[in-house]
Amino acid sequence: MNRQEKIGSLIGDIGIPILGFFFWNWSIYFICLFFLLDQVSKEVSGMIRLQSIRERVKLAPQVRIIHLVSFILCLLAVHFYVYQLNPKMIFLKEINAFFWFEDMGIAQGFILIPLVLFSERLRYKMNTKLFTDEMHVKHWYHHTVQVIAYLTLFLSLSLVLTFVQMSETVSFLCLLTGFTAITLFADKLSPFFPR
Numbered sequence: 164m165n166r167q168e169k170i171g172s173l174i175g176d177i178g179i180p181i182l183g184f185f186f187w188n189w190s191i192y193f194i195c196l197f198f199l200l201d202q203v204s205k206e207v208s209g210m211i212r213l214q215s216i217r218e219r220v221k222l223a224p225q226v227r228i229i230h231l232v233s234f235i236l237c238l239l240a241v242h243f244y245v246y247q248l249n250p251k252m253i254f255l256k257e258i259n260a261f262f263w264f265e266d267m268g269i270a271q272g273f274i275l276i277p278l279v280l281f282s283e284r285l286r287y288k289m290n291t292k293l294f295t296d297e298m299h300v301k302h303w304y305h306h307t308v309q310v311i312a313y314l315t316l317f318l319s320l321s322l323v324l325t326f327v328q329m330s331e332t333v334s335f336l337c338l339l340t341g342f343t344a345i346t347l348f349a350d351k352l353s354p355f356f357p358r
Contacts, residue, residue, distance in 0.1 A: 176201070176342045184335050187266050191331055192245045192252065194338070196261045197275065199241060202310070204283040206234060209306055212287065216296045222303075230307045237310055240317035247324035248334055309349045316341040 179197060183189035189197075213222070245252060262272030294302065320337060323329070329337070 176346050177339060180335075180339060180342070187264075187271075189264075190257070191248055191335055191338070192254075192257050193261050193264070194335065195241050195245055196258065198342075199238065200276065200279050201283075202234075202237070202313075204279050205306060208283050208287045209303055212290065212294075212299050213303055215291070216299055220296045220300055222300070226304075226307070230303075230310065233307065233310045233314055237314040237317065240314050240321065244317045244321045244324070247321050248329075248331065305350050309345055312345045312349050316345065 176198070180189075180194045183194055183197065184191075242254065245254075263270045265271065290299070290302065316338075320334070320341070323337075324334075
């Protein structure tokens with residue numbers, strides 16, 4: 164991941180959650196939903212890019228399986244973490260509240276979803292023009308490592324919450340620290356991922 168991508172990721176992965184938590188009164192689950200929205204858009208974009216080079220580059224089937232399983236486990240780990248924070252939460256009700264949450268007179272779902280999709284579309288177009296096939300594969304491996312790192316983060320926080328009660332602010336700061344570390348250092352782990 165180059166410097167510009169890291170800066171863009173920091174803004175999306177760290178900047179928006181900070182604004183959401185401290186200025187828009189987002190709950191931890193709202194932050195997690197924004198994170199999941201961003202991750203799903205990256206997944207779709209990554210799959211489309213890999214599909215476009217499938218004739219020229221062959222990925223081992225176990226690589227795709229590891230990625231898919233890690234992503235599904237990450238989705239579950241996020242919800243388990245939130246459940247540990249608030250066992251009384253009704254997830255569907257919170258998802259609806261996230262979409263219809265208003266800060267400036269308009270439901271944020273109508274702003275955030277197109278914004279995330281537009282941002283990922285721009286990244287997709289830029290990467291399609293600039294990346295070689297090898298760079299697309301390298302980016303996929305990096306994304307897989309990030310997903311595994313996020314899975315580890317949410318499982319670790321869930322484990323801590325079984326023994327230590329944390330306020331939402333402390334929990335948010337732990338989450339933010341994890342997001343920052345993953346954004347800055349996950350690419351260092353990519354070479355260790357099996358190809």
